[in-house]
Amino acid sequence: APEMYRECCWMVEKRGSVGETVFHICYLVNTTTHTFLGRRLLKWFPKLINDVYLSEEYYGENVLHMSVVGEDPTMVKYLLEQGVNIHERCSGAFFTPDDQKSSRTDNKNWENADVCIKTTYPGYVAWGEYPLTFAAVLSQEECYRLILAKGANHDLVDENGNSVTHIMVINNNMKMFDMAVECGSSINKLNKQQLTPLTLAAFLARQEMFFHIASIDREVYWQIGNVCCSAYPIEELDSINPTTGELNTQSGLNLIVFGRLVEHIDLIEGVVVDLLQVKWKSFIKKIFFRQLVIFTFYFIISTFCFVNRPLAPLPSNMTGNxxxxxxxxxxxxxxxxxxxxxxxxxxxxxxxxxxxxxxxxxxxxxxxxxxxxxxxxxxxxxxxxxxxxxxxxLHTYDTNLQKARGLAEIILVIWALMYLLSCVREATFVPFKIFIENMQLCPSRVFFLIACLLIQFCVPLRFLCWYQSEDVLAIIAMLFTGFYFLFFCRGFKLTGPFVIMIYRMLASDLLRFGTIYFIFVMGFSQAFYIIFQSYDSSSSHPMPSPIESIIAIFLMSLGSFGTIWNSLISTDHTLLGKFHCFVFIAIVVVLLVNLLIAMMGDTYTKIAEIKNEWMRQWARTVLIVERGISSKERLRNQNIYSERMSTGKKAI
Known part of the structure; x- marks a missing residue:
């Protein structure tokens, strides 16, 4: 097919190391002499104008790209008059976002390389491949208008599906964005990540660009001084699809609230906060507090059941009552x-x-x-x-207290089963990826669901009277149940930041500390175990086994080293043991533990300095609760809190 071939004027085997011709060199050096030489070459070999670099690094770059980068409108105009290809794509690795370079693969069916879709568009020269987008990125307004007047299409997209308005958002160039929109460029086009310029600004945490684009689409009702009443369309902004009620994970609200950058917090203001507040007041608040009250009663009943469990009987080889x-x-x-x-x-x-x-x-x-x-x-x-x-x-229910416990246990099992079924129901109308994301964002809920599952396992153990196994499950279930209160604490300004501090410290500080701490504990525990092999006292052995030695060293790190120190006298290695004890106290007790405290203090300071961290936690709570209801219910509630614009679109 003709589209599978490219016409080349200069012989391919006679080119430079990166696939350049002498014509490219003239415009690369860009002196008066070289410019004149380039024009002479073009006069005798007019097809040279569309020759491009052929190397993998700079593939597709032509002289129009080079003239735009050189900020030479005169040369741009001359090349346009000579018939240069204004839609040439400069798609070499040098012009690819940094996080996509390693994923570049060739395809026999088209000219440009394939790249991974997932990207945050980093890189200094990821300028959108076309000469028009090059001019826009470099704020070359005159060159942009010259190329556009020659018939360039500003809605053509690069390998990532980005049009010129997307590229302006990536490069945070508001001036050229406005000019592109003024010239007719679309602001509703989706790229390969299903992002419009508005949602791309939310994804990249471009605060000024986000609110600027949102203001372009709004409908102003009245304005008095700085006070303005306007309606913002929620099609791209709201986390609920305005047609189907399905969750829109690529919406501006979802990308802002669940964004990982600190800059995303700065976007939680203005219309974003207004949208969250109308959601909260219309239906989220009612659901949230209802869940809190229900769980509180569940926790009280579970506590009553476990606290009033009867004591285990004496073993059969012991005498009776x-x-x-x-x-x-x-x-x-x-x-x-x-x-x-x-x-x-x-x-x-x-x-x-x-x-x-x-x-x-x-x-x-x-x-x-x-x-x-x-x-x-x-x-x-x-x-x-x-x-x-x-x-x-455990099958004895003679007294009133025992009968009440039996009734509470039945209620607890049914209630825990209902929690599990509601989780399964949620997984049926929420995409699996979102369901997993919900679990990752709410580790306390994961623990609670595990507790509900363990309670179901207790039922057959109760019928079989395997009370020891049931005790183990009951202890774990009671511990995991209480963690669910952390989810509800995230929604309040007083406790929200502290919950996130706990999560961050567990995920980062304790994980790093635990790795180093484990190395020292394992080394010192086995050293002390060898030292205490010669222990000859008639009293209890402080380290009878390697496992017991690990526990003893752990207790030493908490400051309980008096027993170990006094027991060293009864060994054959008293001096060596005391030296080990001194080194352990110096390294682990003094150095590592205080290092952990310093790390946690640093994490606390960082989170406390973030002004609206509690607002982000509240916003996440709002959206997580919203994800737990059906699409039909979400759509019904959206119709309640939204208004209609003159165009018929839903707005806030």
Whole structure:
């Protein structure tokens, strides 16, 4: 096909190292002599005017690009008169955004290289490929108008789908943006990331450009001095699609609120705050506080259930509820709780049992030590155990408190299941990517959902009376449930910044500190374990195993090193052990712990200095709550808080 070929005047094999011709060199040097030589060459070889650089680095650059960069309107006019290609695309790697250069791949079906769509458009010469956009970026108004008058299309797009208005937003050139719009360039065209110039300004946190573009589309009703009443169309601004009610992740509001740059916070003002406030007042506030109240009652019920769980029974190899010890050489403590079964084993007890009474006859001739007295003759110990027909103590609901606990446990299981089902329901009408993003933004909610899931696992364990396994799940569930309060705290000015501080410290400071801390703890713990292998005291061993040594060193780092220090005397390496202890205190306790405190203090200062951080957390809470309702409900609420412009578009 003809479009698969390019006409070249100068022989390809006779070009320079980057695919240039002598004609390009004349305009590159750009002296009077070289300019004259270039014109002479063009007179005899007119097709040279459309030859381009052929190397990968500068592919597509022609003399019109070079004249625009040289800021020479006279030469631009001359080249236009000679018939230069005004739509030549300069798509070499040198003119590609920096974060796309590594993704460049050739394609046999078209001339320009393919690049990854995801980009933030960094780079000093990512100027939009066309001579017209080059002139706009460099603020060459005269060159821009000359090229435009020759028939250039200012709505042509580069490899990223950006038109001249997109390029002006990327380069933050408001003056040339206005001129391009004045000349007829579109401000509603989508690029390959589905961004218009307005949403691109939100994506890149271009504050002045964002509000300037928003003001172009607005409809002014009245103005008195600096006070203005106007309507802003919400098609590109609102996070709700005005037609379907689906979530618009590429909307200006969504990009601003969930943007990662500090500059995005500066965009949360004016029309953006107005939009958030009407959302909050119309339906988000009601849903938010309803969820808070519901969860508070859920937390109270779960606390009641777990706090009033009955104690576990004594193991089967221990004696029962009451014990009566008779004829002992006496102290007031002649009655013992019969949990010391090992005493009877050492005494050589033989047992005879009837239906309601267990009698252990003790035959012994030696003096045996008991906890508070001594046995000096053969005695009889009578132990009375209450018999029960109930198979599991957790299935006992005799008292009013137990009955209330049983009812609360049923409610808790059903309630937790409803939370899980609501999460599944949310995942059905929200795109999976947004659902995962919600979970990442609300780690406290993830913990809470895990707690709800663990409560469901407790049900079969209760029927099987595996109370020890159920206790483990109940402990984790109760711990994870309380974290969900952090989500609701984000929506208030008093607590919102502190919640984000906790998240940042856990994600960055503690992670970095924990890595270094783990290295020192593992090294010192094994060193101390070897030192204490020669421990010869009859008292309890401070480090009986490698795992116990790790725990002991962890406690030492918290300041509890008195026991370890005193126990070193009973080892064969007292001096070496004390030296290790001194080094550990100096490095870990003094240096690393204080370093962690300094890191956390720095994080606290940075977040506290951000003026509207709480506003961003509140805005995120608003949009997260909004994502949890159906599209039909979102569209209905949008119709309530929006107005209609004269064109019929929804506005705020």
């Amino acid at each position: 009451t014990a009566t010890l008779s004829s002992l050489s006496t102290t007031p403590s002649a009655f013992y709780n019969s949990t010391e079964s090992s005493i009877f084993d050492e005494m050589g007890i033989t047992t005879t049992r009837d239906e309601n009474l267990t009698t252990e006859t003790m035959a012994m001739t030696t003096t045996t030590a008991l906890p508070t007295t001594k046995l000096k003759s053969t005695k009889k110990i009578i132990i009375r155990r209450d018999k029960t027909d109930k198979p599991c103590f």
